[in-house]
Amino acid sequence: MSIIFKDAPLTIAVVEAIQTGNVPTLKRLLDENTSLATARIIGNENDDKCMSGMSRTLLHVATDWPGHFPNGAATVAALIDAGAEVNARFTGPHTETPLHWAASSDDIEVLDALLDAGADIEAPGAVIAGGTPLDDAVAFGQWQAARRLVERGAQIALWHAAALGLMNAMEAHFAGASLSERYPWGAGSTSPLDAVTIAFWCACHGGQRPPAEYLLKRGADLNWISVWDGMTPLDTAQRSEAADLVQWLRSQGAKPAIELG
Incomplete structure (x- = not known):
């Protein structure tokens, strides 16, 4: 597992590719940097957060609030094809997976892509009392995501x-x-x-x-x-x-x- 700082040029480039839905650029960056798909993003080198233990993955970037980034499903597929762990956890005050974040953003396209790739629908760790993605969706009033999770078999x-x-x-x-x-x-x-x-x-x-x-x-x-x-x-x-x-x-x-x- 590699670590990248959030203000590093490579990090800025890959985050921009994800959030603008530029899948060709994303794939090129992943091909050129073989450890990028599994990298953990931490705070700036001189940032207090750098020392706090907080980190996230590129799949968390793809599911971050407010979600609904262009070509979301294709972005998720590209990251997973390059080795990203679909059930990777945020590290910090909670341990949410990318599925938690997609549920909290009411992002059905990405939610389905994650589940199709094997995301754990019952993963604990939510910011809401350590619960599941469904707990997050209901707590935050993300009703489309909540209903889709139930359709997909959430308890x-x-x-x-x-x-x-x-x-x-x-x-x-x-x-x-x-x-x-x-x-x-x-x-x-x-x-x-x-x-x-x-x-x-x-x-x-x-x-x-x-x-x-x-x-x-x-x-x-x-x-x-x-x-x-x-x-x-x-x-x-x-x-x-x-x-x-x-x-x-x-x-x-x-x-x-x-x-x-």
């Missing part, structure tokens, strides 16, 4: 199903076909009722009224304040601009966190 928890409006999965769960017990964003859970409340909050985050109604009837706390952003279900529904859901929540007595002290 879902009750809160995922609620946020995505997957009523059949929710009903099956309560009929005994349990979903994953993984909980979002470090929330934890001490009882089934906690899981219902968390899922209710996530339904509101996803703008999903039918799941919200279903979960409120099952005992969800209407005015629970989330541990990760201090928002109530009403707050997060408003943030998601789900007008019909907001109106219904208010009719049920939902309040914003500011009124709950």
Whole structure:
């Protein structure tokens, strides 16, 4: 494994090729520099980050926010053909793979390319409580990516199903076909009722009224304040601009966190 500084001419050239979708130039650079595909990019030589242990790969560059770079799938293919590790991890405060980053950018083209190349759909390490790419997609409201991950076989928890409006999965769960017990964003859970409340909050985050109604009837706390952003279900529904859901929540007595002290 080689190390390259982010401000080195070669690094600047290859990052530009990736982000502009210039696949011929990318392939030429990879051919001329045989260790480039597996290189780790670190901070500038005199940058504090250089000493912090943070690094990423060229596949992370290809999936970096905001994603959707031109010729994304072809770029991913070129990097992997040259030896890039599809499940390589960021090093630093989290250990996200390129698939985590594609999910967080709602980049379906690149997400599919990574999965087709063998990316681990259940890889842990997300910035969101160390979870999976699906956890990132749902937490950041990247709904196309979240649905594609489910289509591609990602394991879902009750809160995922609620946020995505997957009523059949929710009903099956309560009929005994349990979903994953993984909980979002470090929330934890001490009882089934906690899981219902968390899922209710996530339904509101996803703008999903039918799941919200279903979960409120099952005992969800209407005015629970989330541990990760201090928002109530009403707050997060408003943030998601789900007008019909907001109106219904208010009719049920939902309040914003500011009124709950």
